Amino acid sequence: MGKTLAEKIWADHVxxxxxxxxxxxxxxxxxIHEVTSPQxxxxxxxxxxxxxxxxxxxATEDHNVPTLNIDKPIADPVSALQVETxxxxxxxxxxxxxxxxxxxxxxxxxxxxxxxxxQPGMTIVxxxxxxxxxxxxxxxxxxxxxSEVEHVLATQTLPLKRxxxxxxxxxxKLKPGVTSKDIILAVIAKIGTGGGQGFILEYRGSAIRxxxxxxxxxxxxxxxxxxxxxxxxxPDETTFTYVKNRPHAPTGADWEKALAYWQNLQxxxxxxxxxxxxxxxxxxEPFVTWGTNPGxxxxxxxxxxxxxxxxxxxxxxxxERALQYMDLKPGTPLKQIKVDTVFLGSCTNGRIEDLxxxxxxxxxxxxxxxxxxxxxxxxxxxxxxxxxxGLDQVFLQAGAxxxxxxxxxxxxxxPDQLKPGERAASTSNRNFEGRxxxxxxxxxxxxxVAAATAIKGTLASPADL
Amino acid sequence: MxxxxxxxxxxxxxxxxxxDTDQIIPAVYLKRITKSGFEDGLFxxxxxxxxxxxxQSKYQGATILVAGPDFxxxxxxxxxxxxxxxxxxxxxxxxxxADIFRxxxxxxxxxxxxxxxxxxxxxxxxxxxxxxxxxxxxxxxRNVEFKDATGNQRKLNFEIDDYTRWRLMEGLDDIGLxxxxxxxxxxxxxxxxxxxxxxxxVKS
Numbered sequence: 001m002g003k004t005l006a007e008k009i010w011a012d013h014v015x016x017x018x019x020x021x022x023x024x025x026x027x028x029x030x031x032i033h034e035v036t037s038p039q040x041x042x043x044x045x046x047x048x049x050x051x052x053x054x055x056x057x058x059a060t061e062d063h064n065v066p067t068l069n070i071d072k073p074i075a076d077p078v079s080a081l082q083v084e085t086x087x088x089x090x091x092x093x094x095x096x097x098x099x100x101x102x103x104x105x106x107x108x109x110x111x112x113x114x115x116x117x118x119q120p121g122m123t124i125v126x127x128x129x130x131x132x133x134x135x136x137x138x139x140x141x142x143x144x145x146x147s148e149v150e151h152v153l154a155t156q157t158l159p160l161k162r163x164x165x166x167x168x169x170x171x172x173k174l175k176p177g178v179t180s181k182d183i184i185l186a187v188i189a190k191i192g193t194g195g196g197q198g199f200i201l202e203y204r205g206s207a208i209r210x211x212x213x214x215x216x217x218x219x220x221x222x223x224x225x226x227x228x229x230x231x232x233x234x235p236d237e238t239t240f241t242y243v244k245n246r247p248h249a250p251t252g253a254d255w256e257k258a259l260a261y262w263q264n265l266q267x268x269x270x271x272x273x274x275x276x277x278x279x280x281x282x283x284x285e286p287f288v289t290w291g292t293n294p295g296x297x298x299x300x301x302x303x304x305x306x307x308x309x310x311x312x313x314x315x316x317x318x319x320e321r322a323l324q325y326m327d328l329k330p331g332t333p334l335k336q337i338k339v340d341t342v343f344l345g346s347c348t349n350g351r352i353e354d355l356x357x358x359x360x361x362x363x364x365x366x367x368x369x370x371x372x373x374x375x376x377x378x379x380x381x382x383x384x385x386x387x388x389x390g391l392d393q394v395f396l397q398a399g400a401x402x403x404x405x406x407x408x409x410x411x412x413x414x415p416d417q418l419k420p421g422e423r424a425a426s427t428s429n430r431n432f433e434g435r436x437x438x439x440x441x442x443x444x445x446x447x448x449v450a451a452a453t454a455i456k457g458t459l460a461s462p463a464d465l
Numbered sequence: 466m467x468x469x470x471x472x473x474x475x476x477x478x479x480x481x482x483x484x485d486t487d488q489i490i491p492a493v494y495l496k497r498i499t500k501s502g503f504e505d506g507l508f509x510x511x512x513x514x515x516x517x518x519x520x521q522s523k524y525q526g527a528t529i530l531v532a533g534p535d536f537x538x539x540x541x542x543x544x545x546x547x548x549x550x551x552x553x554x555x556x557x558x559x560x561x562x563a564d565i566f567r568x569x570x571x572x573x574x575x576x577x578x579x580x581x582x583x584x585x586x587x588x589x590x591x592x593x594x595x596x597x598x599x600x601x602x603x604x605x606x607r608n609v610e611f612k613d614a615t616g617n618q619r620k621l622n623f624e625i626d627d628y629t630r631w632r633l634m635e636g637l638d639d640i641g642l643x644x645x646x647x648x649x650x651x652x653x654x655x656x657x658x659x660x661x662x663x664x665x666x667v668k669s
Binding site (some may be wrong): 016020021022024026028029035036038039042047054055056057058063064076077078081082094096116117120121122127128129131143144145146147148150151154157158161163164175193198224225227228229243248249250254255257258261268292293314315317318322399405411412413424430432433434435438465 | 480481482483485488491492495496497498499500509510525533534539540541542543544545546561563564565568569572573582620626627628638639640643644646647648649650651653654657659660661662663664666667
């Protein structure tokens with residue numbers, strides 16, 4: 001019997017395996033940032049250990065950094081100390097770092113692909129659950145905790161039990177105005193926040209093949225919201241074209257060797273997945289979440305659901321709690337929900353294509369005066385490119401704020417936070433209670449819906465303008 | 466890491482599903498660079514509610530958290546595990562844990578035990594009826610023991626893979642275990658494909 005893509009990449013990285021023990025997996029690339037690494041470096045120091053492969057490790061500052069006045073010292077002393085600790089640790093252990101102000105600084109999952117460090121067939125880890133993003137290249141990429149960060153720093157390996165595999169088949173053609181964000185929100189609504197637990201997801205089918213690399217990253221990014229540590233897409237010409245000529249892409253004879261290897265990175269025709277899910281792309285509509293977990297989503301044309309309409313008692317109580325937190329009444333059309341803030345950014349939707357698609361809607365228009373809109377590029381380089389294309393002027397003239405790169409309001413760790421009771425349409429990945437600020441309410445949307453909502457003041461798609 | 470053989474204590478019911486790691490500890494509390502002091506941030510948004518279970522005097526001193534399904538979803542922050550440990554929890558029981566959270570807990574020595582949802586319900590009923598109910602979680606025999614709300618002594622079996630169980634019972638550090646196989650890592654590195662990227666040139 002053949003192998004799935006995930007099984008092939010796994011097999012190519014097993015250092016050693018023994019009956020009754022987890023496999024020891026080699027890690028090709030380790031991305032680090034300020035929040036989940038300080039205790040890991042402390043652990044190394046206490047045990048008098050080195051970073052085994054600084055040449056396979058790279059750091060950036062993203063989670064807690066401000067997106068305003070980045071030329072000045074970080075105002076919050078606790079955040080400043082955390083960033084300073086990362087800089088000191090990288091200097092002490094010889095790890096490359098891109099700090100605030102550097103053109104390669106940005107959200108770790110935007111930086112890796114941009115530099116060409118993310119390539120097909122690799123194992124990639126980071127102390128961040130959205131590491132699944134890199135799976136878009138046909139890499140096995142997943143988030144790890146700080147103990148595992150220390151393990152990878154010390155040994156460049158991780159002991160892991162091989163997950164099962166699940167195929168997410170998305171066949172058909174997306175309608176105009178429907179994006180990869182809508183695909184993944186529909187997938188999570190279908191299989192639930194726990195549906196992918198214990199699995200590596202492989203996104204397949206004609207609708208996936210038709211997507212750009214950046215759109216694929218949006219899908220893989222949110223695999224974790226379905227409970228799967230990793231999600232991937234087989235590499236193809238779209239992938240190879242994207243990687244070629246990037247700073248760390250192989251060149252010359254190495255490129256040819258790499259390409260020959262990458263072209264074999266596909267699930268065999270006779271391979272069996274442990275589970276399969278089918279989604280019809282023709283039928284998808286712009287999707288939006290109404291609740292407090294990413295599985296609580298519906299097409300934008302729907303109404304807020306009645307908790308009693310769910311079968312499972314756990315789902316009923318979760319929906320009741322969610323509607324109370326979100327201050328929503330069953331039966332309200334989603335398009336009547338007024339928002340205060342629109343956030344365009346994050347490792348899910350903070351890339352140049354995301355900014356372009358939102359700018360195309362906002363061009364020559366003004367956002368609703370009741371709305372605050374933050375546009376936060378995923379990396380400093382994305383910001384530079386957007387400015388070269390004049391996108392910053394489109395956003396500014398529409399009345400939005402143009403910020404510097406970072407995770408920003410996606411997780412509200414820096415000053416970019418919702419106030420209690422404020423409601424956001426957000427292109428990020430999590431609508432958890434208080435995620436974007438204590439008491440803040442989040443509706444997850446695509447960049448197109450974010451832009452249309454900013455103009456209209458209520459949840460809207462470009463077709464509603 | 467401390468050895469974990471068995472633990473007995475009282476428990477707190479947390480009747481909510483999908484308690485994600487942003488609920489366990491919000492991002493604004495993640496700025497510390499140590500592994501201690503995170504108890505202040507534990508369930509921060511709910512701690513101001515006097516009815517929240519952690520605030521009820523009858524549950525003070527509890528060391529076992531009995532959670533709803535899909536506990537620990539979301540972010541990979543191990544701070545969520547540290548916050549639970551810093552507060553005093555030794556064990557979390559749930560019918561379903563998120564993968565990364567469970568992995569982190571097993572590295573840090575917080576025992577996460579999976580029971581069926583109807584068994585979790587029985588434990589909730591027992592501790593809500595009598596908050597002094599003693600629960601014993603025995604990793605050696607893989608059992609959870611308690612007296613249920615109807616007065617019956619219950620012994621529930623749970624599954625945990627042999628390797629993790631052994632590692633927790635011995636209090637072994639994973640990194641130390643991997644160093645015993647470091648020659649295999651060296652061999653693997655010799656056979657890695659030459660076209661794989663490097664972040665910086667290797668120092669000679």
